[in-house]
Amino acid sequence: MSGAAQVEIVEVGPRDGFQSIGPLIPTPTKIALIEQLHAAGIRRMETTSFVSASALPQLADAPAIVAAVARMPTLDSQVLVPTARHAERALAAGARHLSAVLSVSERHNMGNVRRTPMESVADYTQMVAMMPADASMRLNLATSFDCPHVGRIDRDAVLALLEPLVAASADVEIALCDTTGHADPAQVRGLFAAAADRFPQVRAWAFHGHDTYGLGAANVLAAWDVGIRIFDAAVAGLGGCPFAPGATGNVATEDLIWMFDHMGVETGIDLQKLVDAARAVAELPGAQVGGRVRQALGARACLAAS
Structure with missing residues (x-):
């Protein structure tokens, strides 16, 4: 599709999705699913997170995951790190694309990493x-739109927290995150427009959304309308934040690929192979899945077979 508009999808299922599953997923199963997603054309993936094993035992195998994906040279593997201490662990394990996270909401940040947002700014x-010269950074700003404890987040609070973060480094990708899935398209469009206008020096902006109220794809499209071209999504709609009770999964990757394919936007991802991977993910014990495209294509296939 030469000359077509393009979008970059960041598959976060192996981190944001897997962390929400209760029964431990065997490490070889995780690696096999990551390989299946890669075979579908996904070239950027949040594969794991370096966090406290007692807090999230599902991700205790992070060093093994980093070692495994290192054998996939065409995969840009990023790993989530909530603190500098965990960033040190990730770098020592060989990770070279870190994804830092802090929350706009003080209550959410205290629940997540037991520090205030400004303390997390210092840690960031x-x-x-x-960061070594051969490593790159992404910054995730959680609860940029809504907090499970205090509700809707004021736009000015997001912009105020961005000031010291951008001062620390503008040469990063910054993701504004709808952690609870409460955002609406007008709010998404307004915040991204304001942030891009206030901080033109930022290298790139991204959107991380959940589908709690069925607005995941609509919010992605709202961000697209104001120039955002990097979007997080989770295969089969996996996800949910342990520190945001009630939040459901991320917007399903296959739903976004269906939408962008029909808009004529190039993703580089094979929808059918992705749906096959989504079906494998949906069979994981304890997985709570979402999305619509996987089910719609499955129903179409059953109808054709009959």
Whole structure:
């Protein structure tokens, strides 16, 4: 599709999705699913997270995952790190694309990493300083739209927190995250437009959304309308934040690929192979899945077979 508009999909199912599943997923199963997603054309993936094993035992195998994906040279594997200490662990394990996270909401940030947002800003500054020359950073700003404890987040609060974060480094990709899935298209469009206008020096912006109220794809399209071209999504709609009770999964990757394919936007991802991977993910014990395209294509296939 030469000359077509393009979008970059960041598959976050192996991190945001897997962390929400209760029964431990064997490491070889995780690696096999990551390989299946890669075979579908996904070239950027949040594969794991370096966090406390007692808090999220599902991700205790992070070093093994980093070692396995290192054998996939065409995969850009990013790993989530909530603190500088965990960033050190990730770098020591060989990770070279870190994804830092802090929350706009003080209550959410305290619940997540037991520190205030400004304390996390100081911690993030340490992360930026320790980054090797061959490594890159993404910054996830959680609860940019809504907090499970205090409700809707004021736009000015997001912009105010971005000031010291951008001052620490503008050479990062910043994702504004709808952690609870409460955002609406007008709010998404307005915040991204305001952030891009206030901080034109930021290298790139991304959107991370959940589908709690069925607006995941609509919010992605709203961000697209104001120039955002990087979107997080989770295969089969997996996801849910342990520190945001009631939040359901991320917007399903296959739903976004269906939408962008029909808009004539190039994704580089094979929808049928992706749906096959989504069906495998949906069979994981304890997986809570979402999305519509997987089910619609399955129903179409059953109708054709009959």
